[in-house]
Amino acid sequence: TINPQRLWDTLMETARIGGTAKGGICRLTLTDLDREVRDWFRAQCDALGCTVTVDEVGNMFATRPGKRADVAPIAIGSHLDTQPTGGKFDGILGVIGGLEVMRTLHDLGYETNAPLMLVNWTNEEGSRFAPAMLGSGVYAGVFDRAFADSREDRQGVRFADAIEGIGYRGDVAPGAVTFGAMFELHIEQGPILEAEGKTVGVVTGVQGMRWYEVDLTGREAHTGSTPMHLRANALLGASRVVERVNAIALAHAPLAVATVGLLEVKPNSRNVIPGHVFFCVDMRHPDDAVLDAMERELSEAVPAIAAEIGLEVSFRKTWDSPAVRFDPDCIASVRAATERMGLPTRDIVSGAGHDAAYIARVAPTTMIFVPCAGGLSHNEAESTTFDECSAGAQVLLNAVLDYDER
Amino acid sequence: TINPQRLWDTLMETARIGGTAKGGICRLTLTDLDREVRDWFRAQCDALGCTVTVDEVGNMFATRPGKRADVAPIAIGSHLDTQPTGGKFDGILGVIGGLEVMRTLHDLGYETNAPLMLVNWTNEEGSRFAPAMLGSGVYAGVFDRAFADSREDRQGVRFADAIEGIGYRGDVAPGAVTFGAMFELHIEQGPILEAEGKTVGVVTGVQGMRWYEVDLTGREAHTGSTPMHLRANALLGASRVVERVNAIALAHAPLAVATVGLLEVKPNSRNVIPGHVFFCVDMRHPDDAVLDAMERELSEAVPAIAAEIGLEVSFRKTWDSPAVRFDPDCIASVRAATERMGLPTRDIVSGAGHDAAYIARVAPTTMIFVPCAGGLSHNEAESTTFDECSAGAQVLLNAVLDYDER
Ligand SMILES: NC(=O)NCCC(=O)O
Ligand SMILES: NC(=O)NCCC(=O)O
Numbered sequence: 146t147i148n149p150q151r152l153w154d155t156l157m158e159t160a161r162i163g164g165t166a167k168g169g170i171c172r173l174t175l176t177d178l179d180r181e182v183r184d185w186f187r188a189q190c191d192a193l194g195c196t197v198t199v200d201e202v203g204n205m206f207a208t209r210p211g212k213r214a215d216v217a218p219i220a221i222g223s224h225l226d227t228q229p230t231g232g233k234f235d236g237i238l239g240v241i242g243g244l245e246v247m248r249t250l251h252d253l254g255y256e257t258n259a260p261l262m263l264v265n266w267t268n269e270e271g272s273r274f275a276p277a278m279l280g281s282g283v284y285a286g287v288f289d290r291a292f293a294d295s296r297e298d299r300q301g302v303r304f305a306d307a308i309e310g311i312g313y314r315g316d317v318a319p320g321a322v323t324f325g326a327m328f329e330l331h332i333e334q335g336p337i338l339e340a341e342g343k344t345v346g347v348v349t350g351v352q353g354m355r356w357y358e359v360d361l362t363g364r365e366a367h368t369g370s371t372p373m374h375l376r377a378n379a380l381l382g383a384s385r386v387v388e389r390v391n392a393i394a395l396a397h398a399p400l401a402v403a404t405v406g407l408l409e410v411k412p413n414s415r416n417v418i419p420g421h422v423f424f425c426v427d428m429r430h431p432d433d434a435v436l437d438a439m440e441r442e443l444s445e446a447v448p449a450i451a452a453e454i455g456l457e458v459s460f461r462k463t464w465d466s467p468a469v470r471f472d473p474d475c476i477a478s479v480r481a482a483t484e485r486m487g488l489p490t491r492d493i494v495s496g497a498g499h500d501a502a503y504i505a506r507v508a509p510t511t512m513i514f515v516p517c518a519g520g521l522s523h524n525e526a527e528s529t530t531f532d533e534c535s536a537g538a539q540v541l542l543n544a545v546l547d548y549d550e551r
Numbered sequence: 552t553i554n555p556q557r558l559w560d561t562l563m564e565t566a567r568i569g570g571t572a573k574g575g576i577c578r579l580t581l582t583d584l585d586r587e588v589r590d591w592f593r594a595q596c597d598a599l600g601c602t603v604t605v606d607e608v609g610n611m612f613a614t615r616p617g618k619r620a621d622v623a624p625i626a627i628g629s630h631l632d633t634q635p636t637g638g639k640f641d642g643i644l645g646v647i648g649g650l651e652v653m654r655t656l657h658d659l660g661y662e663t664n665a666p667l668m669l670v671n672w673t674n675e676e677g678s679r680f681a682p683a684m685l686g687s688g689v690y691a692g693v694f695d696r697a698f699a700d701s702r703e704d705r706q707g708v709r710f711a712d713a714i715e716g717i718g719y720r721g722d723v724a725p726g727a728v729t730f731g732a733m734f735e736l737h738i739e740q741g742p743i744l745e746a747e748g749k750t751v752g753v754v755t756g757v758q759g760m761r762w763y764e765v766d767l768t769g770r771e772a773h774t775g776s777t778p779m780h781l782r783a784n785a786l787l788g789a790s791r792v793v794e795r796v797n798a799i800a801l802a803h804a805p806l807a808v809a810t811v812g813l814l815e816v817k818p819n820s821r822n823v824i825p826g827h828v829f830f831c832v833d834m835r836h837p838d839d840a841v842l843d844a845m846e847r848e849l850s851e852a853v854p855a856i857a858a859e860i861g862l863e864v865s866f867r868k869t870w871d872s873p874a875v876r877f878d879p880d881c882i883a884s885v886r887a888a889t890e891r892m893g894l895p896t897r898d899i900v901s902g903a904g905h906d907a908a909y910i911a912r913v914a915p916t917t918m919i920f921v922p923c924a925g926g927l928s929h930n931e932a933e934s935t936t937f938d939e940c941s942a943g944a945q946v947l948l949n950a951v952l953d954y955d956e957r
Contacts, residue, residue: 365929404822
């Protein structure tokens with residue numbers, strides 16, 4: 146069994162790297178803080194005698210040998226980057242929980258059949274560089290390396306320069322470090338497990354998700370001397386789209402969600418009618434066909450709203466991650482683990498995107514969810530208890546051992 | 552008569568200081584570019600033998616002696632700061648037009664009865680530091696110096712530090728440099744003169760204007776895993792307020808205008824439901840009583856919208872500049888000037904705020920408007936013709952001489 150106190154202490158220890166006054170973490174991908182946590186991670190894996198490999202997009206793979214060199218490794222892990230207002234668990238629990246699994250096996254001198262591989266994926270959050278799950282996406286062949294390198298943050302810094310800046314451009318081609326299966330432990334980031342009093346979610350898949358970018362261009366003009374009928378107010382248009390995005394989700398209740406999370410006004414001056422607004426729309430649904438309908442509604446609404454106001458519009462889909470179903474054998478191992486432990490569980494479809502969603506394209510994959518208080522995530526107040534973290538890491542260990550023995 | 556070519560050349564010369572690729576000017580108040588244009592302005596005034604005085608909030612006064620030392624000076628001028636997407640004429644025409652008046656009198660060796668004073672007011676635009684007309688406001692006793700010093704830009708830089716940073720904190724108390732009347736030449740910044748084919752607007756007053764700041768606070772949460780009914784989306788609330796602000800103006804058509812020009816989202820990440828939005832509302836009407844009604848509607852709408860969504864709200868009025876009526880004697884001098892020149896004119900109430908609006912509280916004041924193409928201002932494409940600039944400066948000269956002889 147894993148050491149729950151060590152797991153918790155390690156979570157709290159790394160939470161200091163980028164820790165915020167409100168108890169969260171702001172550790173955007175490929176920043177100096179990300180370098181710091183990566184250096185720490187590498188040192189911990191080295192201490193366990195693992196071999197650490199870094200690929201060209203910064204994904205880190207720490208391998209612990211098994212009894213059999215002819216069997217592909219079993220991967221575990223998640224990501225160490227966070228949102229600007231991130232919590233202490235999102236992604237981190239999967240990596241630190243995986244580290245606790247490695248440490249437990251190391252302490253016991255336990256040899257698995259297959260090698261075990263602990264992974265830290267680059268830029269899972271998609272906050273600094275869009276889209277999300279970029280490192281695992283390149284690994285899985287969804288994106289190529291040049292695409293990743295070309296991504297720019299809102300300050301215009303390229304992914305390529307950021308990764309070189311922190312010294313985490315490895316020399317291994319993404320996808321060259323192979324494994325035979327992956328288990329990702331993660332917090333649910335939603336309210337379902339908590340509401341139903343379940344300790345573990347057996348994750349059967351991930352819903353479909355799409356991102357869109359919109360530029361609305363009107364005409365800067367004086368707020369005081371420009372009559373209402375002569376205006377082309379880009380923010381008025383954007384506001385109507387924000388309202389419509391919300392309405393589209395409500396029209397496909399209860400499963401649809403849709404949000405504008407990022408919006409920038411130009412020139413952003415109190416007495417200038419906004420001439421330009423850039424914003425991003427995030428739409429999700431477990432059923433890709435419903436997502437198609439939502440996309441149709443949005444793509445009709447945006448030009449219609451722009452035309453109402455006399456705005457020019459650029460509308461483009463920038464990310465499309467279809468709904469994913471996880472591997473039945475991996476799921477069976479998670480179920481076996483929870484049954485052995487007698488934990489209350491339920492099957493669940495992930496609302497958030499995860500590295501596992503892309504990895505599922507190239508290897509048998511599944512996930513293990515634990516609750517988070519109030520379903521709150523991407524929030525500094527994100528919180529999962531000592532016992533929940535411990536249960537999650539124990540299920541991870543047991544599921545890996547179950548899969549290893551099949 | 553003034554020298555139209557010299558006027559135009561001087562306008563184009565200073566337009567290079569902060570000139571943008573799109574032909575406008577970005578010369579925010581109290582920046583290095585502002586220092587550069589101030590240094591240039593001081594040198595031009597020195598060359599005419601004027602005495603240049605700078606007060607504690609950076610207002611610059613260049614005095615040319617008259618025949619009579621016992622008569623209070625007649626002031627002319629405007630401001631040299633611009634919006635982030637400012638044009639080449641807003642404010643600048645009033646200062647450079649005033650400089651052309653000074654140069655013309657200098658070349659002729661013409662002595663006015665009263666001394667003539669050319670003024671460059673600090674932070675008229677209110678874009679970097681809110682509110683607008685801050686330098687003239689302090690001069691007129693509407694604000695005190697400590698209030699001005701305490702203003703912060705969106706990066707948190709204080710007015711006090713910015714003015715000291717560029718070395719334009721003078722040692723004269725604001726208001727200590729007195730004058731007997733002021734004439735401000737300015738572009739209309741609206742479409743009326745152009746639409747009616749008038750060369751000059753005889754400005755009879757300035758409409759009332761108010762600024763409000765709003766903070767809406769919801770709860771950051773994951774865009775993918777947070778069901779619609781559990782959200783507190785601050786941007787959805789802000790969008791509803793933007794729409795309502797527009798509706799309030801339309802409900803008081805045709806004279807009312809209302810705008811949200813500045814809006815900031817936090818944490819501003821594609822997959823985080825916005826937890827906080829800060830924005831500013833600008834409302835204007837020539838009749839303060841109508842403005843009262845608009846304010847009532849807004850101040851009821853904001854908390855109602857916040858309550859709908861479950862947001863916390865902070866709503867405050869940050870600026871209130873009542874409607875202004877200019878001085879009949881000053882207006883008469885402008886009329887006399889335009890009649891002598893046979894120019895097509897009309898009476899007009901200013902939609903934009905101007906330093907003259909505050910100066911009117913402490914001295915007889917009026918303004919002279921010239922058209923701008925399409926009524927466009929606070930836009931890099933802002934444009935007023937050679938002939939219009941020239942006519943404006945000539946009316947300014949003639950009005951000043953008329954007033955001087957009364
Ligand atoms: N798990 C997680 O928050 N991933 C970020 C990608 C997304 O779902 O937007
Ligand atoms: N003239 C001018 O654009 N002034 C700025 C103050 C305002 O009207 O908002």
